Amino acid sequence: MKRASRGAHLVSKKHTDAVAGASLVAAVQPIPEIQPPTVIHPAKLTIADIFALSDEDDPSPFNDNGHRIMDNILIDDEDRFYDSDRHEVNFSAGIAAGPITANRSELVQTIEALDHFEHTIFGESENFDAQSDSTIPNIVTAMQVMECGTPEVPTFTALRKKQAELTHEVNIETLPHTTSLGNEFYMNHPAALLALDWANPLVREFIQVYPEVTDKVSEMRHAAKWIDELCELSDGRFIIPVKWVIINKQECAQAYEVAHDSVGGIFHVQTQEVITIPTTHLQWNMLDLIHSGHSIKFSATSPAWLAKIKNPIRETAQGRPVFVMRIIPWSDDVSGNVSKQWNAHMNIYIANANLPHRKVSQEYFVRFCSTSPHASSSEQFDVLSEDFASGVWHHAYDCLLEEDILFGIRPHVLPADNPQQAESTSNAGVNSNLWCRYDKSGGTSEERETDAGYQALFKPGVPRTPEETVGVIKSQILAACLGVQDAIDVIQTATGVKDKTAQFWMEKLIIKARELQKERIRDSATQDPRLKDKKLKGDDRKSLKVCIKEEIQRELFAWVLTQPPDRYKQLTELRARDHYNILLGISGLDPHKDSPCEILHTILLGEDKYLWHDTTKAWDKAKGDLFATRLQASSIDGLSIAPLRAPYLIKYKNSLIGKHYKALQQLTIFHIDESLCSKYLFDLWKAQGELGALLWYPEIKDMAAYLENLQICVENVLDIWGLIDPARIQVKYKLHVLTHIIEDVRRFGPAVLFSTEIFECWNAIFRLCSVLSNHLAPSHDIAVTLADMERFKHQVSGGWWTDKAGNHVQAGKNIRGFLSGNKELQRRLGWVDTALFKSVSRDVCKDGSWVFFKSPASNSIQTGCIFKIVIPATSTSEHSSAIVIIKTFIMSDVADPRLNMPVLLCADKLLLVSPAILFIFNSQHDCRGAGCKVVEEAQPVMQGRNVTKLKQAAVIHAEDTRYFLNMHALHNANLIRDTIPPHLSKPKHYFTDRQAKHIQFAEKVRVSGPEKRAQTVAKAKATRERKKGKKNTTAEESSGGEAPL
Structure with missing residues (x-):
């Protein structure tokens, strides 16, 4: 070398x-x-x-x-x-x-x-x-x-x-594709990537192939969002399973019971009720029954899908097990540069929804599919959908069953930021009248200012459906065949439907329609012979022109049906993927319902960002420094956030990112008062913190109670925004979309399950691949590079593949052990070995940590602060023999009226506790109650790891006997609320009569709205006049001081 x-x-x-x-x-x-x-x-x-x-x-x-x-x-x-x-x-x-x-x-x-x-x-x-x-x-x-x-x-x-x-x-092929719009890009197909999961022993054991029925909801398979053959139970009854589920860790079949007429040999399906049967009770399947001599005949009242006695998949499977995998496709525009210079690429990644969230939230389990500087997400989804089309099954080797299997792929949820989700649902976006991808709420500015229109923004409206959206798209294409752009604009404005793929064809159709109309109507040399009749005048002539335009419309519509030519299959209707968004035509997927409200972009970069801006926009340097000093004094133990850099947050307060807002959401309420913000802003920080803690729940034990509390918190946030700025909800879509998150959680589970943070983190890998490429063929080169990385991950993880001879093989033992034995490589590939966590709550406790623990005397749950962790010198195991000395605190039975948080009071007692600690939590000192002051030059300034001679201001705590249990903390928020008395955590409505308040807000916007619109018109007019005057001045100067003729 x-x-x-x-x-x-x-x-x-x-x-x-x-x-x-x-x-x-x-x-x-x-x-x-x-x-x-x-x-x-x-x-x-x-x-x-x-x-x-x-x-x-x-x-x-x-x-x-x-x-x-x-x-x-x-x-x-x-x-x-x-x-x-x-x-x-x-x-x-x-x-x-x-x-x-x-x-x-x-x-x-x-x-x-x-x-x-x-x-x-x-x-x-x-x-x-x-x-x-x-x-x-x-x-x-x-x-x-x-x-x-x-x-x-x-x-x-x-x-x-x-x-x-x-x-x-390993069968990862990077394949070229040409979209219906003519753009070319390369893709690593989901089927090949997901087949690696079945053959990877580090992944296969975590794949849950069936949905689970459970009281707790912590995974997508637990939420509300499954072969259809006759079989016999061990007790002689007959059933038809319609869905496989897991109940109490046991595989079960949810099925229809079937009555058998032994005389006539007819089976009667009883569809009135679904019963649940453990799979251990199943004795004979359809093939066994036929082999035993049963003549399978169903009554005339049986469902139509029983016309085929055998499940059609049997012929495809040929005796192999068949499974269905659900995926989480994610798409967004990502810069291919590390610098601020934008280098637009549209990317698609996927994650396996059949894996636990603790796995999906690791970079190791995110799969790159495609990127393109040219093809839109709709075009790339078109190709992606080939893998999960109905009736398409993919081959894989199941290393757990040690046999070949077939699996199908179904998209489960479409997380993304709001602009991307608008594109995925063919919505015109936040600047349109009917701006919501979920429903038809909105309207013109005047309509939103009415009592009914204004109140409608505070709740979900009439839901959209894919069928209705497709109908609107068809009407737009028909309008384009008439060559009138204004007609299309009217439809899009009235409905809020705008499809990127259809837009491509409409632009072509408008040009063609205008050319044909000119040729057949206005050009005397080529016009329709009927128009040359001099006797044809007046209304008759106008009617003929309309008739010719309709003929052109029909011709162009027939033409667009044949486009693109290589995909046309003599179909007489518009087709998803060719003429409009493919996601509107996928069986089992409703983009309007399956594009959930995403907490990174809607909460952290939405509500939190708006609130932070409104709070800090009036601060001078002294107020900013005061807040920074207070914030820096916060305790972050039990928050799972990086060390605070409060001066940085103030210096760059208008350029913060998600992690900064996540820290502010949990801590700001303790450090603001009437000197830094108004009462309503303070109340909004309190309401926003309570809402955030609920939204970051990793597990929901009681879904009904949780959704009730979530509904109250959402309503409080929106209502207080109405007090601060009644017009805000009219122009900020992220406020209205928050009303839909309740149904999203019911449908998919905790909001963290459809958060996009892991995909956003994975963008760093994509950017490095882009930066280190030669930029000549980014779609191909990046896809090939990341396909090679997937193969590398698979082989060092001990994954199996099929060699040229058709044998299932894996790498040698030294290669297979490379990942498991190399912690550095695990970190680089984004793998976290969760087996390393031993405690129930998986918390790391240290001196000074606040904890809930079981009292050794009464076995009751108490709170305290760890004073010391002691390990006997003769101990051979650090964990089993550790003794924890805890300074106990008593939780007040009444929440603090200002913060609405439990108060912790020092009990002046130390307890020796064995490791019976339940979990840690975050607590903040009551600086306001104790009168803690900010003292100038109170502590040295750290630069790097060195203590300098410079001094900075700091908060000096007056006493340490009164603290607050931080109810805005995201870490262990669910455990805290399950442990403390319910009355200390139950949210309460900010307004008792919300409707009356909303009417008051609407009255205000009916005054302020027209005034703002008039000011906007005047400002635009002044701008035009200024530009016109500048243009005339420039013309005079260029002509030697004389005005042009």
Whole structure:
């Protein structure tokens, strides 16, 4: 392997002539001087050990003279190494643990692991530039020097070739596609990616193939959102299973009972009631019954789908198990640059909805499908949908069952930000009159100012349906065939329906319609012969023109049905994917219902952002510094957030991101008062904090009670916004869409399940792949790169694949153990081994942590602060023998009236507790009640890890006997509310008569609304006049001071 920094020289004629002439010194020209030979010492650490070290512990690549080790090494064409004196150098890596086997294939896989560190891919072999990319050649050479001790290290080209072979063998193909609009892009199909989950032993054990019926809701399979054959139970009854479910960890069938007339041999299906039967009670399936001599005949009143006695899937399955997997497709526009310069790409990722949320929320389980700077999300969803079309089944190897299976794919939910969800539902967006993707709420500004129109914004309206949306799209296409853009605009304005795919065809149709109308009506040389009749005048002539336009309309509509030509199958109607949004035509998917309110963009970057802006816009520097000092004094133990940088939040208060708003939502209420905000803003911070804590529930025990509390919190937030700015809900769609989150939670489970944070985090991987590509073919190159990474993850995880001979194989034991034994690689690939967490709440407790614990005396649940954790010196197990000394606090039975939070009062008592700690929580000191002051120059300033001589202001706590249990904390919010008395956490309505208040708000906007619109018109007019005057002045100056004629 030649070092890439000298690559151009090493392939030059001068170098080859020098080698042929045995002049190795000449071969390294034009190096001006020869450094003394370097002694190569045996490596002390293996490569795996080196990468496990921190950055500070990494060994320097330089020797004592400041030169790299490899600078004095010469390499001939047979990959032999020589020092500057032409002595061959043999490298040693010390004593290897166990025998070394020179397996070239496994060695290739081990080396390529470094290709994926820091999510970094270094290009394809055919694009490799030896003069610019020295990274991989240096790594491979370093591994040969420091690790392998063998000449069997492959060349860089061989490495890339092997990678491509393995990716092909694992059956991940990056395929080209052309959309109905003519754009081209590449895709790694979901079927191939999901097949890896079935064959990966680290993933397969977590796949839950059936929905689960349970009181607690913590996964999508628990929520409200399943073969249809006759079978016999062990007690002789007959049933037809319609859905497989899990109840109390046991597989069950939800089924219709079937009555059998033994005389006539007729089966009567009783569809009035669905019964639940454990699968252990099933005895004979349909094939068994036929084999035993049963003649399967159903009564005339039986459902139509029983016309086929055998499930049609049996013929496809051919005895193989068949499953259905649900996926979470995500799409958004993402910049391909790390810098602020926007480099637009439209991406699609997927996640496996059959996996637990604790797995799906890891980067390891996010799968890249496609990207394109040109194709829209609708176009890419069109291709994606090929994998989950009805009747399409995919092959996989199930490593748990140890046999081949078939699986189908169904989209379950469509999380995204609001603009993307508007596109996915063919909605015109927030600037349209009927702006909601869920319902038909909205209207013109005047309609929203009426009592009824205004109140309608505070609740869900009449729901939209895919069928109705498709009908509106068809009417727009028919209008386009008349060549009138205004007619299309009227329909889109009146309905709020605007489809990106249909828009492409409508633009073409308008142009064609106008050309044909000109040709047949207005152009005297080519016009319709009927119009040349001089006797045709007046209304008759107008009617004929209308008739000709309708003929053109029918011709163009017939033409568009045949487009695109390569997809036309003699169908006489508009088609999803070809003419409008494919998501409107997928069986089992309703984009209007299945595009839920997403908490990152709607709550953190919506309500929290609006509230933060309204609170801080009037602050001067003194108020900002005061808040920053108070905020920095917050305790963040039990919040699961990064250390606060309060001065940064104030300095860049208008440029914050989601993680900043998440911290502010939980802590701001403790540090603002009448000097920093109004009463209504304070109340809104309180209502917003209560709502946020409910929305970040990881598990819901009582869905009905939870939704009732959530409804109250949502209504309080919207009502207080009405007090602050009655017109806000008219112009901010994120306020109205919040009313739909109650139904979203009922349909899909806790809101964190359809949050997009993990997909947004995964964008960092995409960006690095984009930055490190040559940008010539981003859709292809990035897809190939990430397909290779998927294959690498699969093989180092111990996954199975089918080799060329058709055998199911997996990598050797050293490769299979590479991921499980290398914590650094796990971190790089986004894998978290949840088996490491031992406690029920999975919390890490330390000195100073606030906890709920069971009293050793009364066995009651109490609160306290950990004073000390003591481990006996003779203990061999840190956890089992630890003694926790807790400073106990008593929870007041009455919530603080100002914060509406439980008060914790010091009991002046220490308890010795065994590890019976339930969970931790966050508590904040009552600085207002204790009169804590901000003292200038109270503590030193930290810069980096150093304490400087500079001083800064800090809050000095007056006493430590009174604290608040932080009810706005997101971490363990559900456990806190399950533990404390219900009256301390039950939300209450802000208004007793909401309707009356909304009417008052509507009266205000009927005054302020016209005034704002008049001001807008006047401002626009003034702007036009100013631009016109500037244009005239410029014209005068260019003509020498004289006005143009």
